[in-house]
Amino acid sequence: MHVSRLGSGPRVVLVHGSVANGAATWEGQLRLADRYELVVPDRPGFPPNPPVERLDFEEQAPLIAELLGDGAHLVGHSTAASSPCSPPASRPDVVRSLVLLEPPAVGVASGNAAVDAFAAAAQEHWRSGPAEPRAFLEGFLRAVGSGRALPDPLPPELEQGARTLMVERGPWEADPPLRELAAAPFPKLVVSGGHSAARETQTPRRGVAVSLRGSTSAVASVAVPATAGSDPVMSRRDMTTWCKTGAQDDIPPGARCDGRHGR
Numbered sequence: 001m002h003v004s005r006l007g008s009g010p011r012v013v014l015v016h017g018s019v020a021n022g023a024a025t026w027e028g029q030l031r032l033a034d035r036y037e038l039v040v041p042d043r044p045g046f047p048p049n050p051p052v053e054r055l056d057f058e059e060q061a062p063l064i065a066e067l068l069g070d071g072a073h074l075v076g077h078s079t080a081a082s083s084p085c086s087p088p089a090s091r092p093d094v095v096r097s098l099v100l101l102e103p104p105a106v107g108v109a110s111g112n113a114a115v116d117a118f119a120a121a122a123q124e125h126w127r128s129g130p131a132e133p134r135a136f137l138e139g140f141l142r143a144v145g146s147g148r149a150l151p152d153p154l155p156p157e158l159e160q161g162a163r164t165l166m167v168e169r170g171p172w173e174a175d176p177p178l179r180e181l182a183a184a185p186f187p188k189l190v191v192s193g194g195h196s197a198a199r200e201t202q203t204p205r206r207g208v209a210v211s212l213r214g215s216t217s218a219v220a221s222v223a224v225p226a227t228a229g230s231d232p233v234m235s236r237r238d239m240t241t242w243c244k245t246g247a248q249d250d251i252p253p254g255a256r257c258d259g260r261h262g263r
Contacts, residue, residue, distance in 0.1 A: 001063050002042040002049050007033025010096070013067045014040045017078030017102075018168060019137065019161040021046040025077055039067050043080065045164035047157045055168040061086035068094045075099040079168065085176035092184035099189045104171035108178070118143065119172045126170055133162035140165060 004022060012032065016025035022040040023030075032038060043060060045052035057079065065087035068074065073096045074088055081103030088095040109115040121143055130136045134154050141148055154162060181188065 001044055003067065004038075004040040004042075006030060006038045006040070007036055009036045011037045011039060011069060011072035013064070013072045013074050014038060015064055015074070015076045015080040016041075016043065016046070017076075017080045018165045019140075019158070021048075021157065021161065024157070039072070041067060045160075045167070047160050051160060051163060053167060055164055057169055057171075057174060058086070061090075065091055070094060071096055073097045073099070075101070076103070077101040078104060079171055081105075085174075085178075085181065088184060088186065089177040089180035092180075092186060095184065095186045097187045097189070098181070099191065101191045103176075103190065105174065105176060106172040107175060122170060123172060126166075129166075133159050133166065136166055137162040 014022065014026045014029060016022045021042045023042075026038075026040055030038065030040075041064070042049055043055070044063075045055045064074075068087060068091060071094045076085075076099070078101065081100040085100075085103075088098050106115055106119045110119070122140075125136075125139050125143060129139050134150060134152065137154075137158075138150060141150075151158070153159075
């Protein structure tokens with residue numbers, strides 16, 4: 001697994017989601033290298049790694065755990081928020097804080113009509129969706145409420161990301177260890193964009209965040225407005241504030257997206 005390391009200071013591990021690799025997802029946060037050590041993995045299957053035939057978030061968890069070193073803030077975006085859930089639960093002594101951006105925790109909110117409909121549509125898309133990467137990616141983006149316009153043809157890196165998405169294990173199979181996370185001593189933050197009924201239910205206050213209530217440490221959940229065609233990615237200022245203080249009751253006023261990403 002390719003890993004980029006930038007800067008020096010307290011370690012922050014930034015784990016990207018689906019479609020886009022680490023550099024594309026965290027472009028707006030890389031400037032934090034002026035005060036933090038940024039560890040940015042490119043998950044297996046995403047450039048510059050070679051293509052894979054299958055991608056399983058459970059198999060990635062040990063790879064992410066190794067990157068925590070002796071202590072780190074851990075940030076997982078979307079699908080990657082399924083894999084970061086395991087390392088902090090198994091190594092709570094080295095996690096300084098945990099941030100989950102749009103975690104697709106379908107199982108946490110099963111029984112909700114919007115979530116169940118999303119999960120069923122997503123599974124059908126994976127089973128019988130288009131075999132052509134661009135068409136598959138278009139269908140996926142519609143399903144998650146993204147208005148992102150795709151270039152035609154897809155650039156090589158984006159096409160590889162789309163092909164990896166097609167062989168990635170679905171988040172509806174994830175069973176994050178929320179009870180263990182709630183008992184862990186580090187602060188947690190759950191962020192959503194508030195632009196999709198299914199994803200909103202899965203994330204702040206009614207999904208993962210609700211499951212973490214009663215935690216032995218601070219828990220915050222917040223909706224960061226998503227710009228057109230994008231998901232919420234914490235800005236440089238927001239990330240700095242979180243890492244300095246450990247946890248906030250809320251994101252600083254005026255928070256905005258500041259990054260490019262896939263899922």
